[in-house]
Amino acid sequence: MAEVLVLIDHADGEPRKLSLQLLTAAKQLAEDSGDTVAAVWLGPGASDAAERLGSFGADKLYHWDSDDAYGYVTLPQVEALEAALEASGADTLFFASSNHVKDVAARLAIRVGAGVITDVTGLAPGDDGRLVATKEVFGGEKITESSVAADAKQFIGIASNAFAAEEDGSGAPETVALDVELSEAATAATVVSVEKVASADRPDIGEAAIVVAGGRGLGDESKFGLMEQLADVLGAGVGASRAATDAGWYPHRYQIGQTGRTISPMLYIGAGISGAIQHRAGMQTSQHIVAINKDPEAPIFQIADFGVVGDLNQVVPKLTEELTSRKG
Amino acid sequence: MKVLVPVKRVPDTAGEKSFDPNDRTVDRESVESVLCPVNEFAIEEAVRLKENHGAEVTVLLVGPESAQPVVRKALSYGLDAGLQITDDAIAGSDALGTARVIAKALEGQEFDVVLFGNQSTDARTCLVPAAVAELLGLPSLTYARHLEVGEGKVTVHREHEEGWDVVESTLPAVVSVVEAINEPRYPSFKGIMAAKSKPLEVSSLADLGVEPDQVGLANAAASVHEVRDRPPKEAGTIVEDDGSGSAAAQLADWMVEKKFV
Ligand SMILES: Cc1cc2nc3c(=O)[nH]c(=O)nc-3n(C[C@H](O)[C@H](O)[C@H](O)COP(=O)(O)OP(=O)(O)OC[C@H]3O[C@@H](n4cnc5c(N)ncnc54)[C@H](O)[C@@H]3O)c2cc1C
Ligand SMILES: Nc1ncnc2c1ncn2[C@@H]1O[C@H](COP(=O)(O)O)[C@@H](O)[C@H]1O
Numbered sequence: 141m142a143e144v145l146v147l148i149d150h151a152d153g154e155p156r157k158l159s160l161q162l163l164t165a166a167k168q169l170a171e172d173s174g175d176t177v178a179a180v181w182l183g184p185g186a187s188d189a190a191e192r193l194g195s196f197g198a199d200k201l202y203h204w205d206s207d208d209a210y211g212y213v214t215l216p217q218v219e220a221l222e223a224a225l226e227a228s229g230a231d232t233l234f235f236a237s238s239n240h241v242k243d244v245a246a247r248l249a250i251r252v253g254a255g256v257i258t259d260v261t262g263l264a265p266g267d268d269g270r271l272v273a274t275k276e277v278f279g280g281e282k283i284t285e286s287s288v289a290a291d292a293k294q295f296i297g298i299a300s301n302a303f304a305a306e307e308d309g310s311g312a313p314e315t316v317a318l319d320v321e322l323s324e325a326a327t328a329a330t331v332v333s334v335e336k337v338a339s340a341d342r343p344d345i346g347e348a349a350i351v352v353a354g355g356r357g358l359g360d361e362s363k364f365g366l367m368e369q370l371a372d373v374l375g376a377g378v379g380a381s382r383a384a385t386d387a388g389w390y391p392h393r394y395q396i397g398q399t400g401r402t403i404s405p406m407l408y409i410g411a412g413i414s415g416a417i418q419h420r421a422g423m424q425t426s427q428h429i430v431a432i433n434k435d436p437e438a439p440i441f442q443i444a445d446f447g448v449v450g451d452l453n454q455v456v457p458k459l460t461e462e463l464t465s466r467k468g
Numbered sequence: 469m470k471v472l473v474p475v476k477r478v479p480d481t482a483g484e485k486s487f488d489p490n491d492r493t494v495d496r497e498s499v500e501s502v503l504c505p506v507n508e509f510a511i512e513e514a515v516r517l518k519e520n521h522g523a524e525v526t527v528l529l530v531g532p533e534s535a536q537p538v539v540r541k542a543l544s545y546g547l548d549a550g551l552q553i554t555d556d557a558i559a560g561s562d563a564l565g566t567a568r569v570i571a572k573a574l575e576g577q578e579f580d581v582v583l584f585g586n587q588s589t590d591a592r593t594c595l596v597p598a599a600v601a602e603l604l605g606l607p608s609l610t611y612a613r614h615l616e617v618g619e620g621k622v623t624v625h626r627e628h629e630e631g632w633d634v635v636e637s638t639l640p641a642v643v644s645v646v647e648a649i650n651e652p653r654y655p656s657f658k659g660i661m662a663a664k665s666k667p668l669e670v671s672s673l674a675d676l677g678v679e680p681d682q683v684g685l686a687n688a689a690a691s692v693h694e695v696r697d698r699p700p701k702e703a704g705t706i707v708e709d710d711g712s713g714s715a716a717a718q719l720a721d722w723m724v725e726k727k728f729v
Contacts, residue, residue: 255688
């Protein structure tokens with residue numbers, strides 16, 4: 141019986157939604173192979189989160205309570221995770237395939253000789269005991285299956301919303317404090333301050349179940365208000381095309397596409413977005429796609445499950461109104 | 469100040485745009501290859517370091533001989549020299565294999581800052597910059613939306629889901645940049661002409677002292693064993709609005725039916 145490790149990405153003391161999805165995915169695979177799941181929590185807050193991590197599948201919890209985890213750039217997390225890997229003897233690490241976490245995985249992989257597969261949307265046990273990881277490449281045009289060589293540890297980065305997070309009712313996991321002594325190199329890059337500018341009551345587009353996105357067709361910055369109102373009835377995140385972020389109507393971190401974020405929510409609603417290939421590269425793996433565009437020839441309609449040919453200035457507020465009354 | 473800019477050759481995404489989504493036979497050979505657009509932001513940042521700090525900038529590309537126009541293209545923005553690592557043994561490397569080659573090439577150079585793109589438009593793993601930093605034992609200041617290089621010190625704003633972290637580090641350091649960092653200018657005619665005669669060195673793995681068993685398809689820790697097309701999407705429902713927004717009611721019905729509300 142072996143342990144598999146799950147690195148928990150968290151914000152404000154709460155595990156991110158994707159981390160709970162990782163735990164459930166790891167738990168299901170571990171049940172088949174007779175393995176157990178150990179979560180790793182870096183930074184303060186582990187004891188408050190333990191119960192919740194247990195109920196989503198963690199049998200054990202390695203933690204390092206130091207503020208240093210996020211006080212310096214990336215390396216303290218790498219070194220603490222390395223300590224967890226050593227303590228556990230795990231051959232498999234699951235991590236959130238999001239930007240800053242990928243850095244931790246990449247650096248640790250070099251240290252311990254692991255193979256890394258990012259943006260994984262499906263997992264199955266292979267014949268040789270290795271995991272077979274499914275991922276979508278070329279902006280969702282192709283699907284590949286890959287695995288890590290037998291002589292390397294397997295680091296698997298999981299995409300948002302690919303697995304459902306399920307509570308299995310288990311209690312708090314056994315906790316193990318990690319003993320971490322940082323190298324000198326680990327403190328060479330300091331985090332001076334953290335600037336949080338995102339709205340706290342709207343979910344991040346990377347993990348939201350529903351994302352509402354606006355493009356050039358909005359016409360000006362103020363029209364993002366329409367999108368935000370729609371988003372707020374749905375509990376959705378708000379994204380944008382590059383035309384909209386380039387125009388300065390919405391910040392770059394909300395850009396969806398080839399040079400922005402890749403999202404795969406349950407539902408994507410695009411308004412005033414033509415569906416250029418570079419935009420599709422970031423959203424075409426969404427489970428359902430809705431397009432609102434006045435041009436019936438807009439390429440986004442080719443991938444839409446539901447399309448409305450019409451003026452977004454009419455359709456979007458009306459949709460918000462309809463949804464509000466249906467909810468009420 | 470010395471700056472290194474690793475750039476990648478990628479298939480032109482826009483080139484694929486003309487392909488019929490129903491006709492799934494994508495002929496990759498016919499797709500034009502370009503300098504990865506994300507690298508243009510790193511190049512622009514390097515040009516600014518030249519202008520403001522007199523930096524000397526070398527472009528580094530790992531790729532086949534046929535990728536040389538991409539190095540010249542990068543030089544046309546006014547950068548100083550090119551270094552290309554070409555070797556048949558490199559073909560099929562995974563991200564960490566590529567990182568090993570880049571790190572070895574960097575070991576032979578003097579530099580204060582390495583300026584990557586945060587991702588490449590084709591592989592999009594984002595693994596290379598952090599892996600290279602690890603191999604060199606340097607800080608990885610990735611996803612920079614703002615960069616300032618001072619005396620022996622670099623400040624970066626690292627973009628994340630909620631905003632950004634302001635981070636400070638000693639030099640040398642590895643930086644990767646996101647699109648938000650700047651607006652790249654176009655190469656000038658003078659720059660394009662000058663690029664043709666800028667020094668461009670081509671090295672093999674043996675020149676770098678990399679063992680062939682560190683890289684390449686056969687030695688990739690992560691490898692792909694199946695590629696298939698995404699199943700075609702069923703045609704959706706398209707409704708036309710009559711100008712009053714009434715189609716919104718149909719859309720709302722559909723959303724209720726699909727349990728989004
Ligand atoms: C290297 C590179 C990288 C790129 N990366 C990205 C990326 O990451 N993300 C991205 O999104 N793009 C990216 N692009 C840009 C991409 O090619 C498109 O230019 C961009 O996606 C277009 O944005 P848009 O759909 O909002 O605007 P447009 O293509 O101009 O479309 C606007 C749409 O709005 C519709 N419209 C106008 N008025 C109304 C109205 N009143 N009601 C309803 N509909 C209306 C129009 O019919 C039109 O279809 C990239 C391009 C390059 C070259
Ligand atoms: N073959 C290569 N040669 C030089 N630089 C590369 C190469 N591959 C990737 N890079 C750099 O690494 C960055 C991130 O790429 P990736 O990790 O593939 O998403 C790119 O923007 C380039 O700066």
